[in-house]
Amino acid sequence: MTVDIEKLKAAALAAKDDPASPYIPCQVGFQNAATPDVVLALIKDLESHKRMLLAAVCDLGAISEALKADMDDDGDALLGMVIDLKAQNTRMLEWIKDISRTSGDKGAVMGARQLLKEFANE
DSSP, X not given: OOOOHHHHHHHHHHHHTOTTOTTSHHHHHHHHHSOHHHHHHHHHHHHHHHHHHHHHHHHHHHHHHHTTOOTTOOHHHHHHHHHHHXXXXXXXXXXXXXXXXXXXXXXXXXXXXXXXXXXXXX
16 A cells, blocks of 8 residues: 555644644544554554664674674764775785795795686675
């Protein structure tokens, strides 16, 4: 069932003007609009949104834990950490590329090239 939220909101606001009088047209209009089906549809929608919000918060908590972030960090702080980590990763890959081209140590070159194979395409 699709609920016209704006129409229901307007009826509720109009009924709020004089909630003690069940006989005024706006009160009756709201009572007619707020049928059990409408109320149940709104409750179902609310419960769905609560589940989605809980899932998002749990995911954000897992990301925060993986980043070893402060418990009080918000989404912007976590995003900043991810951006910093990506920048560090780029600098490290460039450094490893330099080693793989310029190092006189054959073991260092082979190790750097192996790291590039593993991490450069991520």
